[in-house]
Amino acid sequence: EPEVTQTPSHQVTQMGQEVILRCVPISNHLYFYWYRQILGQKVEFLVSFYNNEISEKSEIFDDQFSVERPDGSNFTLKIRSTKLEDSAMYFCASSLPGQKFNTQYFGPGTRLTVL
Amino acid sequence: RKEVEQDPGPFNVPEGATVAFNCTYSNSASQSFFWYRQDCRKEPKLLMSVYSSGNEDGRFTAQLNRASQYISLLIRDSKLSDSATYLCVVNIGGGGNKLTFGTGTQLKVEL
Numbered sequence: 001e002p003e004v005t006q007t008p009s010h011q012v013t014q015m016g017q018e019v020i021l022r023c024v025p026i027s028n029h030l031y032f033y034w035y036r037q038i039l040g041q042k043v044e045f046l047v048s049f050y051n052n053e054i055s056e057k058s059e060i061f062d063d064q065f066s067v068e069r070p071d072g073s074n075f076t077l078k079i080r081s082t083k084l085e086d087s088a089m090y091f092c093a094s095s096l097p098g099q100k101f102n103t104q105y106f107g108p109g110t111r112l113t114v115l
Numbered sequence: 116r117k118e119v120e121q122d123p124g125p126f127n128v129p130e131g132a133t134v135a136f137n138c139t140y141s142n143s144a145s146q147s148f149f150w151y152r153q154d155c156r157k158e159p160k161l162l163m164s165v166y167s168s169g170n171e172d173g174r175f176t177a178q179l180n181r182a183s184q185y186i187s188l189l190i191r192d193s194k195l196s197d198s199a200t201y202l203c204v205v206n207i208g209g210g211g212n213k214l215t216f217g218t219g220t221q222l223k224v225e226l
Contacts, residue, residue, distance in 0.1 A: 041218075044216070045214060048212055055211045089156070100214055103149070103161060104214060106158040
């Protein structure tokens with residue numbers, strides 16, 4: 001069964017550093033997403049991406065965040081200058097429009113720790 | 116009012132028990148509804164989509180009441196492996212296809 005994959009599984013960084021989180025969505029999917037989950041809290045939407053542009057973003061997704069699909073398979077989330085409060089689990093997801101309910105499938109996540 | 120509200124639990128039940136989880140959502144324009152399961156420190160995994168007419172998948176039954184903005188999940192004959200957090204998830208539609216999650220209801224199935 002096709003899966004969303006993410007690398008790295010755990011990233012530790014110093015406050016103020018840039019990080020890039022990588023995702024490989026399911027190969028025939030066309031919608032891509034990033035969500036985050038701070039420890040002990042609910043999963044929160046960050047951004048959705050379709051047809052090489054952002055379709056929706058949340059208030060969390062400020063100027064420090066950016067997304068890119070640099071090639072036909074990868075989807076990345078960049079945080080330019082990390083803050084302590086960016087420490088969270090970051091989940092990538094993908095979906096296929098036209099499939100009933102446009103169901104989103106999640107990757108295993110990258111745990112980001114900002115020190 | 117929270118966008119998606121769930122009882123956080125935990126629900127501690129014996130193996131073989133039937134357990135029901137409830138969820139309410141605030142946006143009447145919501146278009147699609149899901150139950151996801153999340154194990155500790157893992158990704159959300161789709162358990163089932165929720166159809167307007169209600170639907171069943173093995174031991175799991177989901178119901179939707181649009182008038183009351185209420186979603187339920189019933190688990191029959193609980194197994195130890197059902198222990199997890201159950202997330203009520205709503206898609207209000209729109210171009211971004213954003214999912215809104217509840218905080219989750221924790222289930223612990225015990226011997």
